[in-house]
Amino acid sequence: LHLFYQYNPKGATWGNIVWAHSVSKDLINWIPLEPAIYPSKVFDKYGTWSGSATILPGNKPVILYTGIVDVTKHKSKNYAIPANMSDPYLRKWIKPDNNPLIVADKNINKIQFRDPTTAWMGRDGYWRVLVGSVRNHRGKVIMYKSNKNFMKWTKAKHPLHSAQGTGNWECPDFFPVSLKNENGLDTSYDGKDVKHVLKVSFDVTRFDHYTVGTYDTKKDKYFPDNTSIDGWKGLRLDYGN
Incomplete structure (x- = not known):
């Protein structure tokens, strides 16, 4: 390990x-x-x-x-x-020496742009990865896609998810969890009886929070459940600082 x-x-x-x-x-x-x-x-x-x-x-x-x-x-x-x-x-x-793989374009805050997640592969054979960022106090995770060689990445047309008034998002994690058993799932798992977890660290509060919801694999959008609140009033991963 x-x-x-x-x-x-x-x-x-x-x-x-x-x-x-x-x-x-x-x-x-x-x-x-x-x-x-x-x-x-x-x-x-x-x-x-x-x-x-x-x-x-x-x-x-x-x-x-x-x-x-x-x-x-x-x-x-x-x-x-x-x-x-x-x-x-x-x-x-x-x-x-062929680094960097991903650089911020003119529409991205080049300072608040960090912490790529573990990648996962969609049904279309493209890898996906998220990077934490912010725009006008709206925290977001920007998605990038790459073909199987993992070397050429392109920004998706829209973020996977964002929330107004939450500030910069750091250290995101995004992964599936089973509704049927306690075994962990590979990040690329795409099947029935699954929810997804989006965890982010809020730069404003320095706390880690998460939501549980549904990942629409066709639209590459994440929708938190009604019981999961975006922001620092929502579910908190830990109470360390």
């Missing part, structure tokens, strides 16, 4: 963020390894912020992460892959 997390190797305060990496066989005992991702390229020179991992066909892991490209904190979406798949610890990760 691999755990990646945001970490400041220089102190217990925010800053100098790298991707720390630990491994475990039982989720109890963990072995810390050297950082997997740290600023080293022109597309992440000023920071390597949050993102997610996706397992591609052939059991090949890939990490999508947020790179800080300049002192104004403009952000891009980059990828990293293991340098040696035969290493069970996956100690070393490389960031290919």
Whole structure:
């Protein structure tokens, strides 16, 4: 098992963020390894912020992460892959030179644009990923699509979901949950008796909230149930800060 997390190797305060990496066989005992991702390229020179991992066909892991490209904190979406798949610890990760994969267009706030989710594949064979953002105090998750090669991404015509007055959305997660059993589902699962969960972190409050609802796979739109409230009055994931 691999755990990646945001970490400041220089102190217990925010800053100098790298991707720390630990491994475990039982989720109890963990072995810390050297950082997997740290600023080293022109597309992440000023920071390597949050993102997610996706397992591609052939059991090949890939990490999508947020790179800080300049002192104004403009952000891009980059990828990293293991340098040696035969290493069970996956100690070393490389960031290919064809990065970045995703950059903000003129209609996107380039500063409030971060934290790509784990990707999922639709019935049409296209990968999808979400990136947190905001426009005029309306928090949203922007969807991007890619063909099977995972390398060329195009912004969808509309966000998967948004909510007025919620401010910038960070660290989104989007995944299916079964209504029939307690087993987890692959992010690409598309079947009966399923609801979807959209979790976001509100930059205004620094709290994580979530809604439960329905994902319309034909329209690529998410609709929270009537019992799920968008915003900081809704369901809260935890009470940490």
